[in-house]
Amino acid sequence: MTDLYQAQRAMRNMRKAALQRGVVALLDIGSSKIACLVLRFDNDDAVREAEGIGSLAGQSSFRVIGAATTRSRGVRFGEIDAMAETERAIRTAVQAAQKMANTRVDHVIACFSGAVPRSYGLAGEVEVMGAQVGEQDLARVLASCDMPDIGQGREVLHAHPVNFALDHRSGLSDPRGHVGARLAVDMHLLTVDAAAVHNLIYCIRRCDLELAGIASSAYVSGMSSLVEDEQELGSACIDMGGGATAVSIFMKKHMIFADAVRMGGDHVTRDIAAGLQVPMATAERIKTFHGGVVATGMDDREMIELAGNSGDWEKDRRRVSRAELIGIMRPRVEEILEEVRALLDVAGFDHLPSQQIVLTGGASQIPGLDGLAARILGQNVRLGRPLRVQGLPQAATGSGFSSVVGLALFAAHPQDEWWDFEVPAEKLGGRSFRRALRWFRDNW
Amino acid sequence: MRSLKAEPRYLQQAGQRRVTIRSRSNGGRRDPAPSRLAFRLQRLWLTPFVRAFTRIGVPVFVVTLALGLWLGDEGRRADAMAKLEDIKLSIQNRPEFRVSTLTVEGASPEVEQAVRAMLPVQLPASRFAIDLVAYHDTIARLDAVKDVSLIVRTGGALDIKVTEREPVILWRTPSGIEMLDEIGHRTASLTRRDARPDLPLIAGEGADAAVPEALQILAAAKPILPRARGLVRMGERRWDLVLDRDQRILLPEENPVQAVERVLALDAAEDLLNRDFTRLDMRNADRPTIRLSAPALAQYQAISAGALNSVKVSQ
Structure with missing residues (x-):
């Protein structure tokens, strides 16, 4: 636990160093594509730091100077499957982005959707030591959360303090300085498979890059595609990627739940390839150009040529109607959405005040998906696109880039996580001198 | 018995080439990923220091080195200089x-x-x-x-x-006669005084340095110029005006022009210059003095003695 704590702190320091240097790369390692953005930060915001968040929540301080996308290889279900292939794909994306940015990038913040994310809600409670809540009280209350059994070989990816309660008052975002007796905290813990994280770290190290942060793509795509009131009132972001569909629920601007369905657009493609007996590339093309989930009478008459070069004239000259294609695609999309529905039910999504559902990710571009999703998930469904950030190329404004844009927001203005707070004095153990120093500083 | 290897189905005809169709291994498309080396090299190239060094430092170094090596040879340097000189000459001689x-x-x-x-x-x-x-x-x-x-x-x-330069005065020196202009600068030499009878004559050591003063004196002495033979610089500080009949007017060091005017006034009043004297000393402005010539002095003494006798007789 402390090991991870140290690792996360180290990454946070690395992120600060990267911001100091001014250039950082963002890497979205997806199952169907790997996207890389290069951000340049203007370091003249010392004044803004003092005021808290900069203008536009810190988005005005950075600019996208390089963007590249490459076909992902060696990634399945949002996890790294073949290391060497993934490494090559990362190299391709990073090199292209560096070339566009015309600068060298050393620090990378990465996100991925797979690795079986699992959410835990933690609660802790502690007596306030002084009259007012201080940094040490926060540290103690965070430390007082009893750690759930997250299982063997899993690691904590995010640990957000979601809510603070002081005596009978709840919903405090920052209790420091408040007068009270009992301080309680609700924390959201997201764990992932440790092996996946280690593979990712290894891959990025192999590319001579330093990892300055890891995020779950469910979290970051929610940050970029949900608008502010949706984040505040409660909403779910469903990031339909190639190999995995990430679900995150936001409430009061905090992620309170995240999970992933290990199915995505690639499965739809595979169904088409199997059903129509065409190569995967052709199936992907047909899906992109002619795909849909709601069949109409017109679709029976709209014939799609299945070109091929198998040498068999009869096979290469087949034509299918669009209705047939939709007939293949729809069950798989429905299955994904049903799984998402099950996840949302488990998470208690229907208890939230607002139940907005936002579909984003590359697979959300299937025409008619919002109608189908409204039937399965609930009425408040919209298609989400990532926020517009400075310098983002037009090609990277599609819904497939919501997680990498979210990473930019994550890099510019990260939410406080557990390891951003102070270490409780008791945990420091033998460092009695520093404790004495701290006592002096607190009391004089 | 047939061999295990099948006989070639199509025998190669004369003039035919064997063409092997080789399928590309990885799906027919080149791997777009850069190799580790290419990736590292590109990152190195994108490093600002390396970029600056390669784009500025290396060319400057190479050019300097080449020039240094080429110019290090003495003969080559001389050749280059000669060529440069040739070009310069050819332009100058246009x-x-x-x-x-x-x-x-x-x-x-x-x-x-x-x-x-x-x-x-x-x-x-x-x-x-x-x-x-x-x-x-x-x-x-x-x-x-x-x-x-x-x-x-x-x-x-x-x-x-x-x-x-216009010559305005003649200067007689031991070696000959020089012509001087109004500031005393030599213009030319003269072998005979007769060549320029219109110019006045000065003499004496250092006379050329005081030519303006001499000209002023001569201008003042215009009425007696027909009698004047010239000016003589005495001791490099004052002038003597030399007249004919071996007479000299000794002018003072300061205000010689006024002394000349005074002489003229005396002459007009008392016909001074026609008297028989050898020196008229004007150096002391309070007391002009004359030295009589020997016969005049004798006559003067005789006259004054006779007068004394007649006085005695009358007593």
Whole structure:
């Protein structure tokens, strides 16, 4: 636990160093594509730091100077499957982005959707030591959360303090300085498979890059595609990627739940390839150009040529109607959405005040998906696109880039996580001198 | 018995080439990923320091090194200098820069001849071959020349405008007679006094330095000039006005002109200059003194003795 704590702190320091240097790369390692953005930060915001968040929540301080996308290889279900292939794909994306940015990038913040994310809600409670809540009280209350059994070989990816309660008052975002007796905290813990994280770290190290942060793509795509009131009132972001569909629920601007369905657009493609007996590339093309989930009478008459070069004239000259294609695609999309529905039910999504559902990710571009999703998930469904950030190329404004844009927001203005707070004095153990120093500083 | 290897189905005909169709291994498309080396090299290239070094440092170094190596050889350096000199000469010798005629204005024939002889090069010559400043200084160093200006006009003409010194006085020295201008600068020598009877004569050591004063004295002494033979500088500080009949007027060091005017006034009043004296000493302004000549003195003594006797007789 402390090991991870140290690792996360180290990454946070690395992120600060990267911001100091001014250039950082963002890497979205997806199952169907790997996207890389290069951000340049203007370091003249010392004044803004003092005021808290900069203008536009810190988005005005950075600019996208390089963007590249490459076909992902060696990634399945949002996890790294073949290391060497993934490494090559990362190299391709990073090199292209560096070339566009015309600068060298050393620090990378990465996100991925797979690795079986699992959410835990933690609660802790502690007596306030002084009259007012201080940094040490926060540290103690965070430390007082009893750690759930997250299982063997899993690691904590995010640990957000979601809510603070002081005596009978709840919903405090920052209790420091408040007068009270009992301080309680609700924390959201997201764990992932440790092996996946280690593979990712290894891959990025192999590319001579330093990892300055890891995020779950469910979290970051929610940050970029949900608008502010949706984040505040409660909403779910469903990031339909190639190999995995990430679900995150936001409430009061905090992620309170995240999970992933290990199915995505690639499965739809595979169904088409199997059903129509065409190569995967052709199936992907047909899906992109002619795909849909709601069949109409017109679709029976709209014939799609299945070109091929198998040498068999009869096979290469087949034509299918669009209705047939939709007939293949729809069950798989429905299955994904049903799984998402099950996840949302488990998470208690229907208890939230607002139940907005936002579909984003590359697979959300299937025409008619919002109608189908409204039937399965609930009425408040919209298609989400990532926020517009400075310098983002037009090609990277599609819904497939919501997680990498979210990473930019994550890099510019990260939410406080557990390891951003102070270490409780008791945990420091033998460092009695520093404790004495701290006592002096607190009391004089 | 047939061999295990199948017989070739299509035997190669004469004039046919064997063509092997090789399928590309990885799905027919080249791997777009850069190799680790390429990736690292590109990152190295994108490093600002490396970029600056390669784009500025290395070319500068290479050029400097090449130049240094090439110029390190003595002979090559000399060759290069000679070539440079050749080019310079070929430009200087172009007809546009040629000076072919020399005109001298405002100079007497002797001076003009001297000016022409002083030209350091043979005309026609390049404009760059004539050092005009040095030539100007050489001409100005001539005693007879007061001022000179040199202009190279288009068309290759070198115009020299000379202003000569005007001689106003003659100076007799032990070696001969010199002509001086109004500030006492020598203009030319004279072998005979008769050549310029119109000019007054001065003599004595250091007389040339006081020519303006001499001219003032002479101007003041205009009425007695027919009698004057000249001025003599005495001890490099004052003048003697020498008259005929071996008479001299000794002028003071200061205000000699007023002394001359006083002499003229005395002459007008008492006919002083027609008296028989050898020296008229005006050096003491309070007490002009004359020295009588020997016969006059004898006569004076005889007269004064006779007068004494007659006085005695009358007593």
